[in-house]
Amino acid sequence: MIEQLRNIEIFTSLSDSSLHELANHIEHVKYKKGTIIIHADKIEPHFYVLEKGIARAYCNGENQEITFWFGQSGNVLFSFNSYINNRPGYENVELLVNSTLIQIRLSDLFSLYEDNLEIANWGRKIAEQELIATERRLIDRAFKGAAERYQDFINQSPELIKRVALKHIASYLGVTQVTLSRIRAAHK
């Protein structure tokens, strides 16, 4: 069990004893492609690590659906507002391929945060890494054109380009699918 977790980067910083504590509260779950594992407007009681798979988080607007996050194997996955504020979230999370996830109840995780210094700092670093990545995206939107953001996406996430529908990538990049098609056409 521990050995299996050791293969996942997010757990490598934890000592054996903390990883053991965490492992006591972990379940492995499997879902098929297309499963919505997190629903907007509901409190999601679990924190997940995407052991193997691809996921996207999106919000529903009036006419549109905006994808604002992609997760790949090794990434953490949770409803921000459930995890952070214990309130219903604003995002849906859909698995884009058959996936296996590690699941921890938030109530268990929060207990660990109150008991175990190492795990509390582990949780702090998770939030910090997500924070800096999110801010980078916000800044990139200001400094880079859509074409450059698309190139960056290809470079940084070659797996996703292959396996994710372009309409999702378009909204992730902050443009319509038509604009993304134009960018792609210009590059040939």
Add this chain to the structure above:
Amino acid sequence: MIEQLRNIEIFTSLSDSSLHELANHIEHVKYKKGTIIIHADKIEPHFYVLEKGIARAYCNGENQEITFWFGQSGNVLFSFNSYINNRPGYENVELLVNSTLIQIRLSDLFSLYEDNLEIANWGRKIAEQELIATERRLIDRAFKGAAERYQDFINQSPELIKRVALKHIASYLGVTQVTLSRIRAAHK
């Protein structure tokens, strides 16, 4: 000393004993309007709480300067990349009015994180709150037009509208100053 910190919201969740520990490492500093307290491309060795004042964080581009964050009294203030990755940051932070700040050395703060469970969780929550606010902004960019984002800004930060140059607000909202002027003109 403790009483003074108790007036600042960010510290209200801490117990007396933790606040005492934190207070041992705190200095109060004062800077004039216009001071750049954090410089891009340098490691900033302090974590700040803006006790009284207004600040903005911005990045320098080729022709432009993009403001992507405002801080007001009570907000935390730090170089993301220094704090999170111990690397030179990408942002400058300028004080827009004469300000007083609480200053903690990052090395001291990190030691507290490794020693004090309550402070570690306090640090976790700071990162989480910044994270959810940043993600909200990213999502709002997708769902709301510039005029609506401006209205939201007025509603949420009435102080800033009064006291911050419109050119900074324009780039914060993700538009040029010309566009912001047009939005303002349309509202009369």
Add this chain to the structure above:
DNA sequence: GGTAACATTTTACAAATGTTAAAAAATGAT
């Protein structure tokens, strides 16, 4: 293999925003 459902590209046009430059207004320093 054929068909239905869905995804992507293309086209034509509309709307929003950017660019540049200049004028007007506000601010600050002496």
Add this chain to the structure above:
DNA sequence: ATCATTTTTTAACATTTGTAAAATGTTACC
């Protein structure tokens, strides 16, 4: 108060991106 500097607005025009609809391509399933 006046002058110089900076900020904000306005104007004209260019560019980018969006919208809607049709055409083409792809996938999954019977």
